[in-house]
Amino acid sequence: MPAFPYLQDLGHGITAIDTGFVRERFDAAYLVVDQGRAAYVDTGTNDALPRLLGALDAQGLSREAVDFVIVTHVHLDHAGAAGALMEQLPNARLVAHPRGAPHMVDPSALVLGASGVYGAEQVARTYGDVRPVAAERVLTTHDGMTLLLGGRALDFIDTPGHARHHHCIWDERSRGWFSGDTFGISYPEFVTPRGRYLLPTTTPVQFDPEALKASVARLLERAPQCMYITHYGRVGDVPALARQLCEQVDEMVALARSLASAPERHAQLAAALACLYRERLRAQGSLLDDAEIGRLLATDVDLNAQGLAVWLEREARAAGQP
Template structure:
């Protein structure tokens, strides 16, 4: 086996984290799970990350037909935008997709249109490229509690709505860890301090539902996991502490949203409130980054989280 490329990290127990290169280093991970010469990818990143995934596979001495599964946690483009292109290089792989997202993997036109409405056409082209679909015959829909076998290694998929209704998480009993997509939030390594990692919820549009997200996080925690494999970014431990913090922050975001639901220029007000919230947490945790650097790293999350909270508020008001 050749040495892994610099963008890949061997986590042990047959799991490799691959930095897909999206936006900045250590922002967007895909995972390669290897067992007895067979392999599965969990999340893919964008089209531009696919060469990295294939390079990691090659470095491990695995042929492309050794990959049995590609499992996007959900169909947001930073997690699944490269699935179609990746599958073209993996002749034996099946895509295991949440039933609410399967049609979007087969025909991504509506998915691309929705993302374009949020990010704009130029940004979609720059960051994601031309999204291609997956042959319907190669797509297998998951169901809650379903277990697939990777060369005898069980991987269980559970339904975890709240961030998106098309979200499932993958439980690896070997490592007692979940591949969590966005359900268990974000944890950027730049914010690690002596207190450990910082985890924050992601409320991006358009299907943020705080009550369901709380239930999903609590369900993950009920497995008593020893680690979580985050897409943004990497493996984290001390899971029960992080989960409690995540739920506390979720409650605060709900309170912020409801307090500002009728504010003039609501989006700007939500952005200001989220900025203040994140800066306060970072300072309390002993983060040494300045305000400008902190917001440079979190600015996109502030904007998207404000948008997602606004969509939820409008949906709640219309109910």
């Protein structure tokens, strides 16, 4: 067995780190190394800290070699360990979207918001003590900004749709985007005879379908060869996956609107989403049975239904409806 079984070398100085959150191969962080300098992209939760530091050890890098801890957005499965990790890295700066950066300095509102979705006990059990980051160590990004890591340029663009505090990071060396949740989710179990199956994530509370599709269009402008997604890993065949993603955004919005006045909207919408994803997988030739698909997507179905409900209510308020 390899010494670091949770690491995957993706080439171009990029290592995928399985953070171990929820289950194996569910949640990835990335370590990017160039000319002996290192940056993390996303961190997982506090439980991932040994694996995050182990990725440095595997390459013989010191804690002092890390220049940046970059979070694509501040949802806790992406940024929960950022504060604890920064405490181990004396030279690093935390890099965050300007809408998300204040929540890294004072995570109390972030934890409160997650508690509203998952419940306070579940948040405490899952995420532990979310550590703050000193304000002077936080670097906020702007659309079109470039950071230099060693001799490697990392470009940032604003990518709302999943969350308003989301940016994506372009790596010219590998011609790939670190896309967080903007380019959806695709677990390794969803490799099918017709390629990878990918679906949008509409986690509450800032889903915006038109903004999301516009963000995906911006990602495609650079003709990427791959996407480094948090859930999970590197995916190729980007144009086909982008079509799949945007088609499903439209289908999910249509389902939500059709059930807007349903008496048990959440349950009905969750069931409709589960059916949509199963049918999509079947159309691609997946051999997973219904029980396994349900197990893999249970959390995503529930959260997507919640996020669509929040979006419906926001749309109704904008239209002046009670």
